[in-house]
Amino acid sequence: MPHGPAEVGVGPWEGPWPEGEQYDARLLAEGDRRNVVDRYRYWTVEAIIADLDTRRHDFHVAIENWQHDFNIGTIVRSANAFLAAEVHIVGNRRWNRRGAMVTDRYQHVRHHPDVASLAAYLHDRGVVLYGVDNLPGSLHLETTSLPRRVCFLFGQEGPGLSAGARAACDATFSIAQFGSTRSINASAAGAIAMHAWVRQHADLSGDDAWRG
Structure with missing residues (x-):
């Protein structure tokens, strides 16, 4: 239809x-x-x-890029929709832009050779690094008070966060699931995490939020 x-x-x-x-x-x-x-x-x-x-939010988004995952583009698109401060590509500089639907033109996209470099860049600016993965001991997104200045780091579809990423993160959190699958799509997880930040920190009282 x-x-x-x-x-x-x-x-x-x-x-x-x-x-x-x-x-x-x-x-x-x-x-x-x-x-x-x-x-x-x-x-x-x-x-x-x-x-x-003039209106960007205080959260950042980072994606590990080892396999040219199609999800990178859709995560960038969500980052634009929720107005992330910056988007960070970790690993390979080239990434599949098709899913971004040209929204990367309106975002500040930075490249980092590895997660350690990303973490150093963020910490110098007072931004903490939170990984998003359903790992043992992860915080629960649904009950976690997210820092205002935070960067959400996403791994590749399938393997999730790399070992180096897990070590570099200040914390990791998981998203509650109730079905039979082990994980949800990486771009879907990205949208959920960003919207959780919006619910906690964004100013929804004015005309800056587009609702159709």
């Missing part, structure tokens, strides 16, 4: 063009078919990033 309009975005601007450095003349003339909220229609990518930078 189709949902929403058949064509994404908006066509060329009708009437006198708006004034402001944030507007892209090509988009005003040709239309804006990007996957962006209405607030950013016809804006340049640079203007969107600058506006997002």
